[in-house]
Amino acid sequence: MGFVTQCAVAFTLLFLSAISTVASETILTVSGLPAASGSELTVEFELEELRRIGEITFSTTTPWTEGEQTFTGVPLATFVSSLDLKAGVLKATAVNDYAVEIPISEALFDGPIIAYLKNDKRMSVREKGPLWLVYPYDSDAKFRTEIVYSRSIWQLDRIVVSE
Amino acid sequence: MPPAPSYQRRVLNLLKSLSTFPIRGIQGAGLLASATAIAFIAVMIFVVAGSLRQEIDDQATATADTTQWSLAQTEVDLRRLQFAVLEAMNDEGIAFKELRNRFDIFYSRVVTIAYGQQFAGLRREANAQNALKSLTDFLDTFSPVFDGDEEQIRKRLPEIDEELHKLAQEARRFSLAGVQEFAEGADTHRASVGTLLSRIAFLTLALVIIIFVVVLFLLKLVQRSVRAESAAAESRNHIQEVISTSIDGILTIDTDGHILDYNGAAERIFGYTRQEAIGQLMSKLVIPEHLQNAHEAGMARFRETGEHHVVGKGLLLLEARRKDGSVFPVELSISSATANGKAIFVSYLRDISSRVEVEKELIETRDKAVAGEKAKADLIAVMSHEMRTPLNGLIGTMELLGGTGLNTTQSKYLSGMETSANLLLHHVNGVLSMSRADSGFMQIENAELEPSAFLEELVESQRPAFKANSNTIIYDVDHAPDRIWVDRVKLLQVVLNLVANANKFTKNGAISVDCDQLSDGETVEFRVTDTGIGIASEHYDTIFEDFRTLDTSYGRMAEGSGLGLGISRRIVTAMGGTIGLESELGVGSIFWIRLPIGQRDLSEEDKRSKRADEIKASQERFAVTPVRILVVEDNEINRLVAIDMLEQAGHSPDVAQDGVEGVRMANENAYDLILMDISMPELDGVEATGIIRNGLGPNCTTPILALTAHALPQDKDRFRNAGISETVVKPLTAEVLLRAIETHAGVGKGMEARSDRGIESVLEAIKARKGPEAARDLVIEFITSMDQVTSTLSNTTKTQTDRVALATLAHKCAGSASVLGCDAVSRFLGQLEDELQSGSSDLRQLEQMLNVAWKDEKTRLESRLGSS
Structure with missing residues (x-):
């Protein structure tokens, strides 16, 4: 009984510490944001910060995975508006240095999300984490195009905003 | 066009x-x-x-x-x-x-x-x-x-x-x-x-x-x-x-009557320009006021029912109105068509004022011409009548003069006068018969005739005249039919005219009169052939015209009035035949007439036999029964002639010198017969007769015999309506006068005594000739026939066949009645026959009169039968 309690307490502590460790980690750096002084601003996001901006979940298949996956993340449109961006281009770059440019005008609502959970779990780099820009490919043919596929950047960790 | x-x-x-x-x-x-x-x-x-x-x-x-x-x-x-x-x-x-x-x-x-x-x-x-x-x-x-x-x-x-x-x-x-x-x-x-x-x-x-x-x-x-x-x-x-x-005006209107189109000719006809006319109501524009209502009614009817009375009905004659308000006649035709799905009417019209004017003038001209012709015919007719009256006096007087024991010289002169007078009478009669034929009044009375005897008689009578011109005359009847049924008097007139013409225009020649039956079996042809001067072919038609003599030389040779052939043509036409000629100048002429052979007419035969009986009976009667006669005549000579003839026949006439005196005498004395001259000053015969008939005097039913030169049919109707019993056309001859007395006398006051005597003598005569049974049978048959007449007459509806049968029966009974002395009955029957033949529809008065007269006579006859 005491062992069980101890184990539970220990596991809980371990989990909490893990959470807090992860939570304190920066998973997305957005640079090039216009600042009041005219200089550029860089903002770093932790997971919880992203989750606070917005969170939706959808299921879809992708060309790069097997079977239907459930993705949870912040809609790109919501994310862009939280940064108070009206125009310009987002240059998203992955850990593996893959990079794409997405015009802000195409940050569609009901469209792409910056997913931070796949099948309700965080994604390691091996699992194309920490962030994955995914589209609901199955919901509409307009998301099954070459451009959309090329913009579906995984292992995303930084975004540069430019005019 | x-x-x-x-x-x-x-x-x-x-x-x-x-x-x-x-x-x-x-x-x-x-x-x-x-x-x-x-x-x-x-x-x-x-x-x-x-x-x-x-x-x-x-x-x-x-x-x-x-x-x-x-x-x-x-x-x-x-x-x-x-x-x-x-x-x-x-x-x-x-x-x-x-x-x-x-x-x-x-x-x-x-x-x-x-x-x-x-x-x-x-x-x-x-x-x-x-x-x-x-x-x-x-x-x-x-x-x-x-x-x-x-x-x-x-x-x-x-x-x-x-x-x-x-x-x-x-x-x-x-x-x-x-x-x-x-x-x-x-x-x-x-x-x-x-x-x-x-x-x-x-x-x-x-x-x-x-x-x-x-x-x-x-x-x-x-x-x-x-x-x-x-x-x-x-x-x-x-x-x-x-x-x-188009020379015709063309107006197109819609169903509301608005003018849709209007051409140049319409502008000229009506005086409105196209601009003025288009869109206007046609009725207000060109239709005269008195026709507008009819037009509107017609249009309204078309809008409601779709039927039209004038469209497509060919040419119509109507009146139209010009801009200046004048109304003129138009000829128009209307047709309907469809434009843009709506009915329209297209009227084609033409101003026919001038045509109507011309037509009117033509009609007036024609009317004037006809009136002129009529006036001429009337003049000729009246002249002839007026000439015949004195001529009648001359001839009658000469006839009397002949009986006054003249010496030889006087007789010769008188004979010459008579010849002249008769020739003059012939001419006057010619003109009169021509005008009579023209007025449509020519009665043809067909009777049996033997052509051979007819021609023999004719030729023999003319032989002296032919001798005078050194002509020979023969006749040939080898191919003539045995009998024909024609009007003997008319045929004689025509053939005599042809024969006389042949003699006139032939000297030292031969004239032949032939009669043949033509191959159709229904036509008889009389031919008069001469070897005279002949006639040129271009005159073949004209010589049958009136007052026609071909040239002066011809005229000199021929004393004719030029009416002979014209009259002949009229007579032959009236007889249902044709007349024509073939001729060559200098060689001779053939004139022919072709007539239907005709057939036996039974009623005609009856009539003839009856008449023969009547004459016989009347002669017997006249011998013993002088009648009282009043002669009303203003012409002294005519009066003299009439009195003499009546006295010679055993009668003792009273004489009135004019109508007034005649009426007075008729009021004082009862007469069996009144002879009444028509043309008299002051009171003419017709008026005098009316007074006597309508008065209460003793002669209101006495037969009145009119003596006249007027012989037109309408005059006869007028006389009959006035109450005249019979009309005798002058000149008065003894035969005509005596027959009239025989037919009419014995009616009126004092009739019965004489009638009794009359019938008695008649029956006696019949008894003497044919035995008592025959006389009795005659009377019984007469009564039966009369009853048949009265019963038939009482039927209100009569077909044409009934009328003809009744007329025949009435005719037969009239003969018997006259023989048996039932003169009133005879007279009414005669009138009945006339009325039936003329188609008169109102016979009631006559029926009543006949019934009254017959009732008395029937009683008398039946008592006679009982007593014998």
Whole structure:
């Protein structure tokens, strides 16, 4: 009984510490944001910060995975508006240095999300984490195009905003 | 010769041709079929293009550049991992974070190609399978190492480097397999797309062809409608030309009566210009006030019921009104047509004022001419009457003079006078009979006649005249029918005229009178042939005209009035025959008349036998029964003649010198008969008769015999209406006078005593000749027949056949009644016969009078039968 309690307490502590460790980690750096002084601003996001901006979940298949996956993340449109961006281009770059440019005008609502959970779990780099820009490919043919596929950047960790 | 209908027809034909240009018809069906084909092909193209789109979309996933990228990137990530491993081997102080990161990236890359859907096809390929197995084996082997601590990793770095070196070849192999696989897929895709594109191309070609055909078709239609339009325009111009050049006014109106069109001729006719007329109500503009109501009613009726009374009814004659208000006659015809789906009326009209004027003048001229002819005929008739009266006196006086014991010289002079007087009378009678024939009054009384005897008598009587001209005369009746039924007097008049003419124009020649039955068996021909001067053929027709003598020499030779042949022609025509001639100048002439042979008329026979009986009976009666007669005559000579004739016949007449005296005497004394001259000063015969008839004197029912030179039929009617019993045309001869007395006397006051005596003597005479039974039978038969007459007469409805039968019966009974002394009955029967024959419908008064008279006579006769 005491062992069980101890184990539970220990596991809980371990989990909490893990959470807090992860939570304190920066998973997305957005640079090039216009600042009041005219200089550029860089903002770093932790997971919880992203989750606070917005969170939706959808299921879809992708060309790069097997079977239907459930993705949870912040809609790109919501994310862009939280940064108070009206125009310009987002240059998203992955850990593996893959990079794409997405015009802000195409940050569609009901469209792409910056997913931070796949099948309700965080994604390691091996699992194309920490962030994955995914589209609901199955919901509409307009998301099954070459451009959309090329913009579906995984292992995303930084975004540069430019005019 | 109204040209309006032909204009009308032309305009209507043009309108019709406008509407029958072949524009519509099959074109609609053609266009519909084309549209259907185009739509079908478009749908096909859409479907095929959809397939193509699907095909392309399907390939998008498989052949995405990201796929190629992933393949290539596998090798890149492997190489970068290799660099990281080499770096870690060479530098002991380096952090392993980058190395681990590189491994994780490579790991995620391999997971992608090992599980990603886009590589599912590639993974089935054997080479790729082997290569992939090597890659996953590597990861399975070394991922625990990289998860472990740095020392452990460092120890195995050389091994990892070596493995990676080998793995690089596998990764390449996989990439190459991928290149091949995706190339093949692209080929298949291209082929598939190519097929779809071919299909689209084919369909597009078909579409283009169809559209081309449709365009051609439309082009054709356009051409045709252009042609139709130009033809229509031409027709319109033509119509416009026809309308504007028409000499008839043409007005087009709608069903409300508004003028839609109005041509130049209408401007001239009515005086309104086209601008003034268009849009106005036709009725207010050109229809005279007295016709407007009828016009409005007609239009209203058409609007309500659709029926019209004047449209299409040919030419109508109406009146129209000009701008200046004058009304004039028009001739118009109206036809209806349809314009823009509405009924319109097209009126063609013509001002016929001048024509009507001319017609009126013609009619007036004709009326004047007819009136002139009539006046001439009247003059001739009256003149003849007036001449006959003194002539009658002359002849009568000469006849009396002959009986006064003249010496030889005096007798010779008297004979000459008589010849002249008779010739003059002949001429006057000729003119009179001509005018009588012209007035339609010529009674033909056919009777049996033997041509041979007729001609023999005629020729013998004329022989002295022929001798005087040194002519011979013969007659030939070898081929004549035994009997013919003609009017003897008229035939004699005509043939005598021809024979006299032949004698006139022949000297020292031969005249032949022939009678033949023609081959048709129904016609008899009398021919008078002479060897005289002849007549030129151009005069064949004119010599039958009145007052015609051919030339002066002819005129000198012929003392004729020129009326002979004209009268002959009239008589022959009235007898139902023809007259003609053949002649050659200097050789001679043949005049012929052809008449129907006719047939026995039973009633005629009856009449003749009856009359014979009557005359016989009356002669017997006259012998013993002088009657009281009043002669009213203003002409002293005529009065003398009449009195002498009556006295010689055993009567003792009273004499009145004029109408007034006649009426006075008729009021004082009862007479059996009154002879009344018609033409008298102060009170003429007709008026005097009326007074006597309507008065209460003793002679109100006494027979009154009119003596007159007037013989026109309408006069006779007038006399009869005034109450005159019979009309005797002068000159009065003893025979006519005695027969009239025989027919009429014995009626009136004191009639019974004499009648009794009369009938007694008649019956005695019959008894003496045929025995008592015959007399009795005669009376019984008469009573039976009379009863039949009265009963038939009482029937209110009589057919024409009934009337004829009754007339015959009445005629027969009248004869018997007169023989038996029932003179009133006889007279009424005679009137009845006349009324029936003339078609009079009101017989009631006559019926009553006859019934009253017959009732008395019947009683008397029956008592007579009982007593004998």
